[in-house]
Amino acid sequence: MIIFPAYAKAAGIDPKSVKFVPSSPQSLPQLLAAGSVDAIGQFAAGKPLLEKAAGGKTVTMLPYADKLPDLYGNGLLVSATKLDSDRAEVEKFTAALVKGLIYAVEHPEEAAQLLKKHDRTADEKVAAAELTEMPVRPGRRRDRREARPGAGGGDDQAARRHRHPQVDAERR
Structure with missing residues (x-):
């Protein structure tokens, strides 16, 4: 809960x-639904899963991004060694990953069916709803040169030398 104090301060919470x-x-949705805890940390896209666990009750989300808009969401990291040795492979993988994510968000029912095909425990309805909730912002990214020195650990000099490719993530 490293980020919580900053969020709390911005939200007026002690x-x-x-x-x-x-x-x-894995236990968080059930703890919240059972009233064992008042709140949990969860990605905003997880709201459908939480509402299912809560028996259809409405769940109130307090997205950190509302108070701390410059937070990272998820990211894809690559070592400087891999980037130096095979930049083309890294660029292809990154482009394919983003293309797949955008397709899944634009076709949530189909993506949920594919998930269910490969994970029998997945709930198709919840998976499709989570994709609908995803706040994908194509093209919005920061490269390592924008990171604050010391913020992410590792070799900051190497981080400044290597810039990952801008991925054309515009919706097609």
Whole structure:
């Protein structure tokens, strides 16, 4: 809960008034639904899963991005060694990953069917709803040169030398 104090301050919450309960990620929806905890940390796209666990009750989301808009979401990291040795492969993989994500968001029912085909435990309805909730912003990314020195650990000099490719992620 490294980011929570900054979020709490921006949201007007006393961070000392919040007690964190160590729990596995898989148990969080059930803990919230059972009333064992008042809140959990979850990606905003997880709202459909939480509402299913809560028996259809509406779940209130408090996205960190509303108060801390410059936060990263998910990212794709590559070592400087891999980037130096095979930049073309990294660029192809990155482009394919983004293309697949955009397709999944634009075709949530089809993507959910594919997920179910490969993971029998997946709930198609929830998976499709989660894709609908995803706040994908094609083309919005930061490269490593924009990272603050020391913020992510690792070799900051190497981070400044290597820029990952801008991926054309515009919706087609």
